[in-house]
Amino acid sequence: MLLLSRPFVPVLTLLLLLVAPVRAFYLPGVAPTDYEENDPVPLLVNSLTPTIDSESPQLQSVLSYDYYHPAFHFCRPHGGPKKQAESLGAILFGDRIFNSPFDLRMLKNDTCKTLCTQNFEPRAAKFVNRRIRQDYQLNWLIDGLPAARVKYDEGTHSKFYSVGFELGTIDDSEDKNPYLSNHYDIFVEYHETRAGKFRVVGVVVQPSSRRTTIDDAGVVQNCNVGDKLMLNRDIDTKVTFTYSVFWTPSATPWATRWDKYLHVYDPRIHWFSLINSSIVVIFLTGMVGMILLRTLHKDIARYNQLDLDEDVQEDSGWKLVHGDVFRTPEYPLALSVLIGSGAQLFVMTGTTIVFALLGFLSPSSRGALATVVIVLYTLFGFFGGYVSSRAYKTFGGEAWKLNVIATPLVVPGIVFTIFIFLNFFLIGVQSSGAVPVGTMIALVVIWFVISVPLSAAGSYFGFKAPALDPPVRTNQIPRQIPDQPVYLRWVPSMLLAGILPFGAIFVELYFIMNSIWFHKVYYMFGFLFVCYVVMILTCSTVTILITYFLLCSENYHWQWRSFFTAGASAIFVLLHAVMYWISKLSLGGVVSNVLYLGYSLLLSFLVFVLMGTIGFVSSYFFVRQIYQSIKID
Numbered sequence: 148m149l150l151l152s153r154p155f156v157p158v159l160t161l162l163l164l165l166v167a168p169v170r171a172f173y174l175p176g177v178a179p180t181d182y183e184e185n186d187p188v189p190l191l192v193n194s195l196t197p198t199i200d201s202e203s204p205q206l207q208s209v210l211s212y213d214y215y216h217p218a219f220h221f222c223r224p225h226g227g228p229k230k231q232a233e234s235l236g237a238i239l240f241g242d243r244i245f246n247s248p249f250d251l252r253m254l255k256n257d258t259c260k261t262l263c264t265q266n267f268e269p270r271a272a273k274f275v276n277r278r279i280r281q282d283y284q285l286n287w288l289i290d291g292l293p294a295a296r297v298k299y300d301e302g303t304h305s306k307f308y309s310v311g312f313e314l315g316t317i318d319d320s321e322d323k324n325p326y327l328s329n330h331y332d333i334f335v336e337y338h339e340t341r342a343g344k345f346r347v348v349g350v351v352v353q354p355s356s357r358r359t360t361i362d363d364a365g366v367v368q369n370c371n372v373g374d375k376l377m378l379n380r381d382i383d384t385k386v387t388f389t390y391s392v393f394w395t396p397s398a399t400p401w402a403t404r405w406d407k408y409l410h411v412y413d414p415r416i417h418w419f420s421l422i423n424s425s426i427v428v429i430f431l432t433g434m435v436g437m438i439l440l441r442t443l444h445k446d447i448a449r450y451n452q453l454d455l456d457e458d459v460q461e462d463s464g465w466k467l468v469h470g471d472v473f474r475t476p477e478y479p480l481a482l483s484v485l486i487g488s489g490a491q492l493f494v495m496t497g498t499t500i501v502f503a504l505l506g507f508l509s510p511s512s513r514g515a516l517a518t519v520v521i522v523l524y525t526l527f528g529f530f531g532g533y534v535s536s537r538a539y540k541t542f543g544g545e546a547w548k549l550n551v552i553a554t555p556l557v558v559p560g561i562v563f564t565i566f567i568f569l570n571f572f573l574i575g576v577q578s579s580g581a582v583p584v585g586t587m588i589a590l591v592v593i594w595f596v597i598s599v600p601l602s603a604a605g606s607y608f609g610f611k612a613p614a615l616d617p618p619v620r621t622n623q624i625p626r627q628i629p630d631q632p633v634y635l636r637w638v639p640s641m642l643l644a645g646i647l648p649f650g651a652i653f654v655e656l657y658f659i660m661n662s663i664w665f666h667k668v669y670y671m672f673g674f675l676f677v678c679y680v681v682m683i684l685t686c687s688t689v690t691i692l693i694t695y696f697l698l699c700s701e702n703y704h705w706q707w708r709s710f711f712t713a714g715a716s717a718i719f720v721l722l723h724a725v726m727y728w729i730s731k732l733s734l735g736g737v738v739s740n741v742l743y744l745g746y747s748l749l750l751s752f753l754v755f756v757l758m759g760t761i762g763f764v765s766s767y768f769f770v771r772q773i774y775q776s777i778k779i780d
């Protein structure tokens with residue numbers, strides 16, 4: 148087998164060993180912290196993110212902003228805000244965590260503490276009012292737990308914690324007057340583990356808008372006045388930020404403190420759709436497989452029979468093209484590079500999902516998923532190089548240097564270029580989502596110092612390994628290809644075949660998109676795993692079927708076709724993203740739209756490479772298998 152040939156097995160073991168410390172790397176964030184009474188409990192602040200509320204169920208922006216963006220005028224800690232250390236994945240996914248001036252002490256209730264008074268000039272007022280209207284929310288962290296709002300799910304009649312709380316509220320009037328929340332009631336739930344040792348097990352914040360004033364001595368006069376505060380767009384507005392802290396005992400132990408946050412809105416949707424799609428898919432796959440096997444058996448028996456009888460009867464069907472079926476495809480270099488990158492993506496996604504399934508990527512370690520994705524993709528560069536060079540050698544390619552260079556550069560290069568392009572937009576609007584230069588450089592260093600050499604090493608082993616010999620000889624002169632039926636033309640066959648694997652993933656895809664764009668925690672890796680397996684099965688069966696029909700109609704250009712047929716799922720992923728754009732988002736501003744479409748395009752491209760590779764590899768082994776089983780004189 149291509150994937151499991153000998154040099155690869157020890158290498159895989161080695162890679163897994165290398166990857167193992169990734170988990171250890173995360174353990175510190177996962178260990179509980181014990182506080183004693185009056186110990187300071189730091190409150191950290193993350194970027195402001197757009198979200199939706201029940202009144203306007205459409206997302207209006209995809210940009211996030213630094214908590215200390217000057218226009219927000221949030222109070223700064225002494226000596227200026229300090230950036231907290233974060234993992235690469237967390238930075239890429241937009242976490243920008245800073246310290247804050249809030250002074251929280253374990254078990255010490257406080258009411259109406261003043262943070263600072265700020266002056267909102269008209270420009271800042273307009274900016275903040277716009278963000279309030281777009282449902283921006285604040286994201287705080289206390290002891291690693293996100294500050295949440297308590298919400299009630301009508302469907303399951305249960306309370307749950309929804310991460311983040313709103314920057315402000317708008318009223319029902321026609322003008323949609325925005326009120327900035329300048330007072331925070333912070334409720335911290337604690338759990339006593341041993342006598343005198345406490346742990347934080349829940350954080351709820353109720354923000355409110357108050358027209359607070361302070362006297363000359365800086366003492367808050369009327370913290371609890373009910374009047375709401377609106378930022379004036381024409382003159383400066385003075386705003387005093389205040390907060391109260393309430394420590395409440397809780398029976399929730401530390402180990403299960405995340406449960407309240409991981410609320411499934413309607414678990415039945417997942418089960419229902421999963422079972423639904425699985426049944427359809429398994430049924431289809433089984434049917435296709437059975438038909439194929441039976442027909443093939445008959446074909447093979449007939450072909451071999453003809454041979455024995457020395458019958459003069461003409462050959463028909465796929466046997467006819469035996470002299471062409473292993474002919475080198477057009478652009479073998481491009482195909483092998485795509486297959487190498489696809490194989491790399493395939494093992495990376497598979498391993499990541501298994502890691503997640505085993506619980507290594509708990510939501511409490513921020514950015515763990517993205518970090519693991521990057522680390523695994525980098526390390527599996529070896530595998531990508533190996534598959535690419537082996538495929539290239541099998542195609543009879545000769546420009547091996549080009550193959551070694553192109554494999555680690557082309558697909559990551561495309562991704563990186565789109566990424567940099569989108570990043571310029573983020574920088575342009577001063578969004579905190581813009582990846583800092585340092586992180587960009589780190590990525591490039593990881594790419595060129597680790598991934599490229601690993602890929603080159605993989606290519607070395609791939610070229611050293613023998614090419615996969617075709618089971619039948621290729622004729623000198625290519626056969627004429629007869630006219631093809633309509634359903635086997637490029638576009639119809641792609642559309643027909645692409646929809647099935649997409650059907651397997653689209654429900655999970657919807658939830659993944661929700662979690663990405665609405666900043667929700669995604670953790671349903673069990674569902675994801677099943678979907679992934681179902682997707683692979685569907686993708687390979689359908690592609691094999693199309694390849695079979697293609698060969699039966701004497702078309703031996705199956706290599707690129709199988710890649711594109713399977714890759715066609717990406718078209719549906721893109722269409723799905725567009726539908727989502729239309730139904731769930733009403734993004735204001737060019738930048739949000741460009742970003743959304745850009746990232747969707749990026750995702751579709753990766754899906755294309757991944758699925759295409761699955762399709763090609765399964766077709767390859769299928770074609771090998773069937774031509775191996777017939778006798779050819």
Ligand SMILES: *[C@@H]1O[C@H](CO)[C@@H](O)[C@H](O)[C@H]1NC(C)=O
Pocket residue numbers: 254255256393394395396
């Ligand atoms: C702090 O406030 C909470 C909520 O009002 C209350 O349940 C708790 O007993 C208070 N703790 C102390 C030490 O006063």
